[in-house]
Amino acid sequence: MKRISGNGIIPLISFFPTPHSSTTTIKAYSSCHSNKSILVKGKHGLNSNFDNVKYLDDAVTLFHQMVRVQPLPSVVNFSKLFKTMLNLKHYPAVISLFGEMQKLGIPIDGFILSNVINSYCLMCRADCAFSVLPIYLKNGIPFSVVTFSTLIRGIFAENKVKDAVELFKKLVREKICEPDEVMYATIMNGLSKRGHTQKTLSLLRLMEQGNTKPNMYIYSIVIDALCKDGNVDIAVNLLNEMKLKGIPPDVVTYSSLIHGLCKLGQWEKVRTLFSEMVNHNIYPNVRTFSMMIDGLCKQGKVEDAEEIMRHMIEKGVEPDVITYSAIMDGYCLHGQVDRARRIFDIMIDKSIEPDFICYHVLINGYCKEKKMVEAMQLFREISQKGSKPNTFVYTTILQGLFEVGRIGDAKKIFAEMLSTGPTPNLYTHCTLLNGYFKYGLVEEALSLFNKLERKREVTDIVFYNVVINGLCKNGKLDEAHAIFEKLSLMGLLPNVRTYNTMINGFCLQGLLDEAKDILRKMEENGCLPDNVTYNVIVQGFLRCSRTSEMSIFMKEMAGRGFSVDATTTELLINVIRENPSVLDMIPELYSENKK
Numbered sequence: 001m002k003r004i005s006g007n008g009i010i011p012l013i014s015f016f017p018t019p020h021s022s023t024t025t026i027k028a029y030s031s032c033h034s035n036k037s038i039l040v041k042g043k044h045g046l047n048s049n050f051d052n053v054k055y056l057d058d059a060v061t062l063f064h065q066m067v068r069v070q071p072l073p074s075v076v077n078f079s080k081l082f083k084t085m086l087n088l089k090h091y092p093a094v095i096s097l098f099g100e101m102q103k104l105g106i107p108i109d110g111f112i113l114s115n116v117i118n119s120y121c122l123m124c125r126a127d128c129a130f131s132v133l134p135i136y137l138k139n140g141i142p143f144s145v146v147t148f149s150t151l152i153r154g155i156f157a158e159n160k161v162k163d164a165v166e167l168f169k170k171l172v173r174e175k176i177c178e179p180d181e182v183m184y185a186t187i188m189n190g191l192s193k194r195g196h197t198q199k200t201l202s203l204l205r206l207m208e209q210g211n212t213k214p215n216m217y218i219y220s221i222v223i224d225a226l227c228k229d230g231n232v233d234i235a236v237n238l239l240n241e242m243k244l245k246g247i248p249p250d251v252v253t254y255s256s257l258i259h260g261l262c263k264l265g266q267w268e269k270v271r272t273l274f275s276e277m278v279n280h281n282i283y284p285n286v287r288t289f290s291m292m293i294d295g296l297c298k299q300g301k302v303e304d305a306e307e308i309m310r311h312m313i314e315k316g317v318e319p320d321v322i323t324y325s326a327i328m329d330g331y332c333l334h335g336q337v338d339r340a341r342r343i344f345d346i347m348i349d350k351s352i353e354p355d356f357i358c359y360h361v362l363i364n365g366y367c368k369e370k371k372m373v374e375a376m377q378l379f380r381e382i383s384q385k386g387s388k389p390n391t392f393v394y395t396t397i398l399q400g401l402f403e404v405g406r407i408g409d410a411k412k413i414f415a416e417m418l419s420t421g422p423t424p425n426l427y428t429h430c431t432l433l434n435g436y437f438k439y440g441l442v443e444e445a446l447s448l449f450n451k452l453e454r455k456r457e458v459t460d461i462v463f464y465n466v467v468i469n470g471l472c473k474n475g476k477l478d479e480a481h482a483i484f485e486k487l488s489l490m491g492l493l494p495n496v497r498t499y500n501t502m503i504n505g506f507c508l509q510g511l512l513d514e515a516k517d518i519l520r521k522m523e524e525n526g527c528l529p530d531n532v533t534y535n536v537i538v539q540g541f542l543r544c545s546r547t548s549e550m551s552i553f554m555k556e557m558a559g560r561g562f563s564v565d566a567t568t569t570e571l572l573i574n575v576i577r578e579n580p581s582v583l584d585m586i587p588e589l590y591s592e593n594k595k
Helices: 023-029 056-068 075-087 091-104 110-122 126-130 133-138 145-157 161-173 181-193 197-209 216-228 232-244 251-263 267-279 286-298 302-314 321-333 337-349 356-368 372-384 391-403 407-420 426-438 442-454 461-473 477-486 496-508 512-524 531-543 547-559 566-578 580-594
Strands: 039-042 045-048
Touching: 056 075, 056 091, 075 091, 075 110, 091 110, 110 126, 110 133, 110 145, 126 145, 145 161, 145 181, 161 181, 181 197, 181 216, 197 216, 216 232, 216 251, 232 251, 251 267, 251 286, 267 286, 286 302, 286 321, 302 321, 321 337, 321 356, 337 356, 356 372, 356 391, 372 391, 391 407, 391 426, 407 426, 426 442, 426 461, 442 461, 461 477, 461 496, 477 496, 496 512, 496 531, 512 531, 531 547, 531 566, 566 580
Parallel strands: none
Antiparallel strands: 039 045
């Protein structure tokens, strides 16, 4: 063994046709629910009644009864017990009991070892899972494709894409095991979910040349990845390849394609694909309908989306929380939060429990309309139902409170968040800083900023952009510039927004030479200026009546294909009124644009 370091089913509306943990560890995870006997006597001796294993105490009790029985139950029974514990998510207990099995010298098999590896992986400890592999060799148990598929899945769960790919390559290169459809699906699914669509497609092509041919599930993974990347035409070609090879697509395949087309607003193609799906007796499920509804809502066609929902109900496909959330979001995006609330209430009346997404959509809608009384009522309703608002909901409420100037309430909500959870994230802290700076609470903003820096909780340029922008807007240009200069020492690269903020800050203070220096430094550091950059610097030179230099930047701006915005145009008109000679520079700009 190698070492391993029906047509017409639904009517369409008009535009649609550690392996050695101690027993103490187990007790820490136990629950006090079981005093009943969980072994039953069968005609072949003492057998495990796994249906009674509902809690950790049950499993531990059953295990200890099993190891005392003579003769010992078969290794299959131990495997079943571990599988049951795995399904109940008692991963540390699986590892701990496995350690006891080893100490007692109880025979083990590949199924037990796979359960232990899976437990480690589900605990995001793939490194410990690898420590189980020598036990295979010691006991003469051959490695299986299931073992390595589990390991690959575990490595992906820790976002170690390179390590997962390297393991897969090693398995193939050194012929440690022959990958099957499940292993290919595992690695392709892992790659696609982390944005590596081209690698997923390349692996499909490689698979087509080997002994293990791609099946419908494999093709569906690649099609879904392509659609999420907006490469719907390539995905459609892949669908046609499947059909030519006699591999029939299923509802998941069609749903991915429909979702991709909906995002692009290609409704005629959606109609065609939907009809094809139905004609092949592949009935759309709630996911398919929800994707179409979401696409319509994002295109502003919320009433059409509701029509689709009515059709799906008529055909016995009940909308779920995702469907209702999509329609609510559609109404909120168009400022119709009262209609969104009507959908929310309909969902409640149908005994569908709203999730955090539903609450977030509606709370966000109320906050944007500055209806904070209604937003706060919903916010408190979450806790009244026995849950806690999640980070996104807290952040949205904070943003809404700051928007209407309820600073004291925002501080109380943040204090509550710190006290009872959840943990604030980058966007929470950015929302707080934006709120403090907006109302001139510079000292409080800097206090939070310094506290987070000391804790090393911020390593994202987005966070520093908020601080630099807030300081500039509050006239603290020196402090902003000091933080800007410190970024490179921290290994953080300023982005175009960082540079634009500093250029704007200098321009507003009339420090045009400094602004110009920042622009040139920006290009030297490989960060290309954008339309905002040039408009900001042109506005600065216009305000200070340095028109000749302004014209240089305008020519440069036009040469790069950028155009003046409304603010720059207004400033130009005002300057021309006072100094008509500036007008001579404008035709020159337009002539550059025509070339």
